[in-house]
Amino acid sequence: xxxxxxxxxxxxxxxxxxxxxxxxxxxxxxxxxxxxxxxxxxxxxxxxxxxxxxxxxxxxxxxxxxxxxxxxxxxxxxxxxxxxxxxxxxxxxxxxxxxxxxxxxxxxxxxxxxx
Amino acid sequence: xxxxxxxxxxxxxxxxxxxxxxxxxxxxxxxxxxxxxxxxxxxxxxxxxxxxxxxxxxxxxxxxxxxxxxxxxxxxxxxxxxxxxxxxxxxxxxxxxxxxxxxxxxxxxxxxx
Numbered sequence: 001x002x003x004x005x006x007x008x009x010x011x012x013x014x015x016x017x018x019x020x021x022x023x024x025x026x027x028x029x030x031x032x033x034x035x036x037x038x039x040x041x042x043x044x045x046x047x048x049x050x051x052x053x054x055x056x057x058x059x060x061x062x063x064x065x066x067x068x069x070x071x072x073x074x075x076x077x078x079x080x081x082x083x084x085x086x087x088x089x090x091x092x093x094x095x096x097x098x099x100x101x102x103x104x105x106x107x108x109x110x111x112x113x114x115x
Numbered sequence: 116x117x118x119x120x121x122x123x124x125x126x127x128x129x130x131x132x133x134x135x136x137x138x139x140x141x142x143x144x145x146x147x148x149x150x151x152x153x154x155x156x157x158x159x160x161x162x163x164x165x166x167x168x169x170x171x172x173x174x175x176x177x178x179x180x181x182x183x184x185x186x187x188x189x190x191x192x193x194x195x196x197x198x199x200x201x202x203x204x205x206x207x208x209x210x211x212x213x214x215x216x217x218x219x220x221x222x223x224x225x226x227x228x
Contacts, residue, residue, distance in 0.1 A: 004158070033215065042202060042218025043159065056215065091158050104216060106158030 002026040004107035006092050012113045018080035021110045025074070025094030033104065034067055034077050037089040049075065082114045118142065119203045124223040133190040135222055137203030140184045145207050148179060149216070150188045152199040159202065159218075162188065198226045 005024040013019050025032050030051050035043035046065065048056040051072035060067065064083070069075040079086055089111050093104040120138040127133040139148065149164040163170055163177045165186075170177045176189040190197055202221040206214050 040220075042220055043216070044218070045215040048215060093158070103161050103164070105161065109156075109158050111156075 004092055004094055004105055006090075006107035006110055008110055009108060010111050010113075012115065013082050014115050015084055016081040018078065019082050019112060020079075021077045021090050021092075021112075023075045023077070023092030023107060025092070026105055029094035029096055029105075030072070031095045031102070032069060032075050033093040033095075034075070035091040035093065035106075037091060037109070039088070043089075043091055046077070079112075082112075084114050087112055087114045118146075118205045118217070119219055121201075121203050121219065121222045123220070124225070126225050126227055127190075127193050128227050129195060130192055133193040133197065133224060133226070135188040135190075135201050135203075135224065136185065137188070138185045139203070139205050142183050142205050143207075146205045147207070148177065148183075148186050149204045149206060150175070150177065151202045151204065151216070151218075152197075153202070153221070154196075154199045162201075193224075193226045195226050195228065197224065199224060 004026055007022050011019055032049040034046045036046050037043040046060045047067045049069045052069050065079055067077045089109045091106055091109045093106045095102045095104045118139055147164050147166050150162040151159040152162055153159045163172055163175050165177045165179055167179055167183055179186045200221040200223050202218050204216050
């Protein structure tokens with residue numbers, strides 16, 4: 001069964017450093033999402049791509065976060081500089097761009113700890 | 116804000132049916148009810164979704180009340196591997212585009228041996 005791949009699974013960094021997370025969606029899925037999940041809470045959307053275009057980044061802290069999906073396939077989420085409050089699970093999800101099927105499938109996530 | 120209300124936690128004996136309730140009293144006519152679960156330290160997993168008819172798949176059954184203001188997810192024979200946080204989410208029909216999922220805090224289901 002096809003899965004969403006994410007790396008790394010765990011990342012420890014010091015505040016003010018730069019970090020990057022990578023996501024490879026299920027093949028053929030045009031829509032890609034990045035969510036952030038703080039411990040004890042549900043995931044919250046950071047950014048949504050349709051192919052290579054951003055369709056929703058209203059909750060992305062653009063002063064320090066950036067996301068790209070240059071060829072409309074895999075994606076990278078970057079934080080620079082990292083802050084203590086960025087410690088969380090970063091989840092990637094993908095879905096087909098079909099009117100009758102838009103179930104989101106999630107990857108295993110990257111757990112970020114900022115010291 | 117999440118449009119659903121769920122109990123914070125529930126226990127269920129192994130082998131019994133687990134019934135997870137969800138209230139969505141402000142649901143609109145074009146909104147589906149989706150259920151996801153998240154096992155500890157993993158990404159959320161899709162379970163099932165429905166509009167107004169009851170739905171069943173290999174994982175679970177979804178019962179939606181006639182007025183669509185509430186629903187129940189049923190895991191027919193719970194196992195220890197079903198221990199997870201279960202999220203009930205309402206969102207517009209796929210015909211309106213790929214809308215984000217708005218998660219609440221979910222129900223923490225613990226299966227007791």
